[in-house]
Amino acid sequence: MNPSFSLKTIFKLLAIFVIVYVVFYPEPDGNSEIxxxxxxxxxxxxxxxxxxxxxxxxxxSKSLGKNAVAIVMVTDQWSHNMTEIPLTIIGKNExxxxxxxxxxxxxxxxxxxxxxxxxxxxxxxxxESLEIQSRNGEIMSIPFKHAKTTAPSKVxxxxxxxxxxxxxxxxxxxxxxxxxFGAHMHIYITSIIESYFKIMLEYEKAGYVTIQxxxxxxxxDPKSDYFDPNPHVxxxxxxxxxxxxxxxxxxxxxxxxxxxxxxxxxxxxxxSYWEEFNYMYSLRPASSSLYYKRREHEFLKPSTLDKFNxxxxxxxxxxxxxxxxxxxxxxxxxxxxxWIHFSQNHSKRSRFExxxxxxxxxxxxxxxxxxxxxxxxWKMTFxxxxxxxxxxxxxxxxxxxxMRKNDSEVIQEMQHRLPDSDFYLPIVFKCYYxxxxxxxxxxxxxxxxxxxxxxxxxxYLPQRQEYPCIHSDANxxxxxxxxxxxxxxxxxxxxxxxxxxxx
Ligand SMILES: *[C@@H]1O[C@H](CO)[C@@H](O)[C@H](O)[C@H]1NC(C)=O
Ligand SMILES: *[C@@H]1O[C@H](CO)[C@@H](O)[C@H](O)[C@H]1NC(C)=O
Ligand SMILES: *[C@@H]1O[C@H](CO)[C@@H](O)[C@H](O)[C@H]1NC(C)=O
Ligand SMILES: *[C@@H]1O[C@H](CO)[C@@H](O)[C@H](O)[C@H]1NC(C)=O
Ligand SMILES: *[C@@H]1O[C@H](CO)[C@@H](O)[C@H](O)[C@H]1NC(C)=O
Ligand SMILES: *[C@@H]1O[C@H](CO)[C@@H](O)[C@H](O)[C@H]1NC(C)=O
Ligand SMILES: CC(=O)N[C@H]1CO[C@H](CO)[C@@H](O)[C@@H]1O
Numbered sequence: 001m002n003p004s005f006s007l008k009t010i011f012k013l014l015a016i017f018v019i020v021y022v023v024f025y026p027e028p029d030g031n032s033e034i035x036x037x038x039x040x041x042x043x044x045x046x047x048x049x050x051x052x053x054x055x056x057x058x059x060x061s062k063s064l065g066k067n068a069v070a071i072v073m074v075t076d077q078w079s080h081n082m083t084e085i086p087l088t089i090i091g092k093n094e095x096x097x098x099x100x101x102x103x104x105x106x107x108x109x110x111x112x113x114x115x116x117x118x119x120x121x122x123x124x125x126x127x128e129s130l131e132i133q134s135r136n137g138e139i140m141s142i143p144f145k146h147a148k149t150t151a152p153s154k155v156x157x158x159x160x161x162x163x164x165x166x167x168x169x170x171x172x173x174x175x176x177x178x179x180x181f182g183a184h185m186h187i188y189i190t191s192i193i194e195s196y197f198k199i200m201l202e203y204e205k206a207g208y209v210t211i212q213x214x215x216x217x218x219x220x221d222p223k224s225d226y227f228d229p230n231p232h233v234x235x236x237x238x239x240x241x242x243x244x245x246x247x248x249x250x251x252x253x254x255x256x257x258x259x260x261x262x263x264x265x266x267x268x269x270x271x272s273y274w275e276e277f278n279y280m281y282s283l284r285p286a287s288s289s290l291y292y293k294r295r296e297h298e299f300l301k302p303s304t305l306d307k308f309n310x311x312x313x314x315x316x317x318x319x320x321x322x323x324x325x326x327x328x329x330x331x332x333x334x335x336x337x338x339w340i341h342f343s344q345n346h347s348k349r350s351r352f353e354x355x356x357x358x359x360x361x362x363x364x365x366x367x368x369x370x371x372x373x374x375x376x377x378w379k380m381t382f383x384x385x386x387x388x389x390x391x392x393x394x395x396x397x398x399x400x401x402x403m404r405k406n407d408s409e410v411i412q413e414m415q416h417r418l419p420d421s422d423f424y425l426p427i428v429f430k431c432y433y434x435x436x437x438x439x440x441x442x443x444x445x446x447x448x449x450x451x452x453x454x455x456x457x458x459x460y461l462p463q464r465q466e467y468p469c470i471h472s473d474a475n476x477x478x479x480x481x482x483x484x485x486x487x488x489x490x491x492x493x494x495x496x497x498x499x500x501x502x503x
Contacts, residue, residue, distance in 0.1 A: 029224035029481070036227060039112075039453045047224040047481070048076040050117070051217040052489040053240050055144035056247045057127060063250070063333040067091075067125050069144070070247045070336070073487075074114040074217065074229050074237055077106060080484040082117050087485070088133040091123030098124045099133075107239050107339040112453035114233040116240040118247070118337040134482030142489065151252040152207060153184035155273045158245035159261050160238045160340070161214035164424040164461055164469070164501040165192035169301050170261045170362065171200060172308060176397050176404075177264055179208045182272040183257070186249070188214035188241045191471040191501045195417035202408045213472035213495065214241055216503075219488045220476035231457035236503060239339045250332045257329045258338055263294060264360040266389050277329055280354065287352035288335070289328035289342055294361035296320035298382045301365035305405065305415035310398040314389055317360070318382035327359060360387055370421030374429040378437060419467055424501065431459035456503075463500045471499035 029046055050073050058068040069089060075082045086101040102119035109115070123130065133139050157178050165171075171187075178185045187209055192200070203209045217229045217237070230236070242258045249256060255277045257265070267276035280290050300316040302308045328342045328351065335343055342351060364380065366372055405411050436454045463469075473496035479487045 031223060032225055034225055034227050036232070037458065039232060039455070041227075042078055045076065045079040045225055047483060048079040048082075048485050049219055049222060049224075049226045049229070050075040050082075050485050050487050051219070051229055052142060052487055053237075054244050054247070055130065055142050056147040056250075057123075057130075057144050058147045058251060059125070061147075061251055063336070064120060065122050067122050067127075069121050069123050069130065070147075071102070071119040071142070072240060072243050072247055072337075073117050073119070074233055074240055075106075075117045075485065076113055076227065077110070077115045077117075078113045082106065082119065082485065085484065087119055089121050089123060090131040090133055090139070091127040092129050092131075093124045093126050094128065096124045105337050105345050107243065107337045107344050108234050109454070111451060112232055112234045112455065113227055114229045114237075116237060116243055116337065116339070118243060120336065132479070132482070132487060134485070136481075136483045138480040138482045140479035140482065140487060142487070143491070145248075147250060148248055148252040151184060151249055152210075153182060154254040155183040155257070155277070156245070156249050156253045156255070157183045157185045157257045157259055158242055158249075159185060159187040159259060161188040161190050161236055161241050162192060162261060163190040163236065163503045164428065165189065165196060166419050166422065166424050166467075167261075167301070167365075168193075168196040168199060168418050169308065169365070171196070172401065173310075173313065173362070174261055174264060175203050175208050176310070176400055177266070180393060180397055180400060181265075181267055181276075182274055185209040186212065186245050187261070188212050188245075189470075189472065190214045190216070190236065190503060191469050191499070193419060193501070194468045194470050194497065195414045196419075197470045198414045199411050199418075202410050203404070206404065206407075213474075213493050215472045215474045215490055215493055217488075218476045218490070219478055221478040222486070222488075223478065223481040224486065230503075231455055232453060234454050235340070236455075236457070242340070243337045246330075246332060246335055246338055253332065255329055256332050256335075257327070258340075259327050259359070262362045263327055264362060265292060266357060266360065266387065266393065268357045268388050280352065281331070284352045286350070288346040288350035289330045289352065291326050291328050291342060291351040291353045292357070292359045293323040293326035293353070295323055295358040295387060296364060296380055296382070297360050297362050297385075297387075298364045298366055299362055301367055303368040303420040305411070305418060307368065308401065310394050310401060314394050317362075317385045317389075319384065319386040320380050320382050322380070323358060324361065326353075357387055360389075367421055373426045377430060377433055423464065423467070424461065427461060428456070428459065431456045435459075459503075461502055467501075468497060469499070469501035470495050470497055471502065472496070473499060
């Protein structure tokens with residue numbers, strides 16, 4: 001045997017082994033959070049993480065078909081683009097098993113790593129389980145709910161998530177206006193002052209509002225490197241909450257409005273929202289949405305419930321000449337997802353922009369107690385009220401408010417524990433201003449945050465002994481290591497009085 005030949009062979013084999021090892025041995029995917037406080041790291045990860053907010057099953061959907069499934073989640077769009085990569089869903093019932101693929105759409109900005117995503121498919125009838133199967137063969141079971149088939153009203157107003165919520169005045173105003181014009185309010189809460197929360201629960205009992213927890217997203221067992229979604233999604237995933245509201249009421253109502261708590265709409269052509277929206281759609285039936293621009297307003301915010309009076313509040317309203325980007329009212333069969341202002345899956349031309357009325361945007365109240373520092377930060381001018389609010393409606397609102405208060409011992413008891421001046425508003429407003437409003441609306445383009453993901457998750461919120469807070473809480477689950485998307489979700493969602501007033 002020639003020893004040099006066998007040595008050569010050994011070297012060849014070694015070289016082949018090294019090449020095979022380099023090509024096929026999986027690069028480790030880590031297991032840790034990548035910290036990116038500047039929110040500018042655009043690295044692509046081998047695995048995109050995704051947090052599932054909710055999964056809905058529709059036995060019969062006008063727009064999604066029979067046995068439809070809608071998954072609403074946030075996905076890391078910079079690592080993998082879910083609109084280009086279908087997911088495989090396995091639905092099982094007693095007798096059948098159906099494997100289908102999804103079609104996804106995203107709604108949000110490309111400047112944030114995580115984006116609201118809806119994946120749609122059709123599956124077995126009456127599924128007992130739903131699973132996602134990944135390209136690497138891993139299977140994960142996902143919890144699902146039946147979408148609603150009935151609702152308290154034909155018009156739903158979905159209110160984006162509230163955190164460190166203290167402006168009970170805005171809630172009382174909005175919830176009575178919503179009720180008076182025939183809508184039901186669905187509100188998402190992350191954290192809220194306890195006394196305010198107890199009053200909100202009274203309105204829920206009386207059938208004015210439905211309250212739902214909006215939780216923080218968490219990857220409890222990520223199994224590969226990840227970015228925390230909370231600081232890397234647009235405004236606490238507000239678009240996700242609005243999309244969740246759309247998907248749960250999709251088959252149950254005629255109209256859905258995606259508003260903030262400070263976006264008030266007074267109908268102008270009819271006495272109820274339902275008739276007003278019917279009328280608007282009759283003018284342009286093919287519209288994807290009714291688009292109401294927002295007009296800034298200031299008003300005198302009462303410091304106590306005793307001083308709360310719709311006649312005085314409306315009397316103090318003053319309008320700004322400027323109009324800001326608006327909010328939409330939609331027919332749910334025409335929408336599968338939405339963003340904060342409208343769905344980006346519809347052309348601008350398809351939106352019916354309503355010339356009048358506008359939303360009465362009450363972001364800038366003046367206080368009876370306390371100073372108004374937010375007004376110095378971002379200055380605006382106000383003149384006499386330039387929106388139509390009927391006196392008859394204002395009187396009815398005041399009467400309904402008095403009756404509600406008179407009817408509820410809890411409201412009477414809690415009213416003395418409500419905060420009489422703003423504490424969190426100036427802190428949150430300053431934080432939002434620095435992170436976003438300054439460069440987006442107030443021409444301060446030298447901001448360090450120019451063009452970055454609109455998010456204020458890292459803003460510091462002090463806590464106060466005298467005003468305890470209720471916060472959403474949950475347990476979390478992570479699926480196996482799935483490629484290219486790994487999924488996480490929450491279970492046992494509840495309220496906690498142990499967390500405090502945080503985002
Ligand atoms: C919503 O999804 C359904 C089912 O995939 C589709 O037929 C419909 O066109 C979608 N609508 C919009 C507005 O994207
Ligand atoms: C994802 O893919 C869609 C469809 O191809 C495209 O419109 C969108 O810009 C892509 N998003 C990103 C972040 O690349
Ligand atoms: C299971 O799904 C199949 C296919 O959708 C359907 O034909 C069957 O009726 C379903 N079984 C039950 C018990 O709903
Ligand atoms: C305004 O009130 C806030 C909190 O109530 C306080 O921290 C701040 O110093 C006050 N500012 C002025 C100018 O009085
Ligand atoms: C009131 O609004 C109308 C249009 O909606 C505008 O033409 C008019 O100038 C406004 N008046 C004032 C005083 O701002
Ligand atoms: C308030 O409630 C009391 C009894 O509960 C009733 O007698 C009174 O008429 C009510 N007042 C109003 C304004 O509804
Ligand atoms: C304008 C727009 O983005 N339209 C898209 C809406 O979603 C459907 C289905 O995903 C696409 O086919 C459209 O191009």
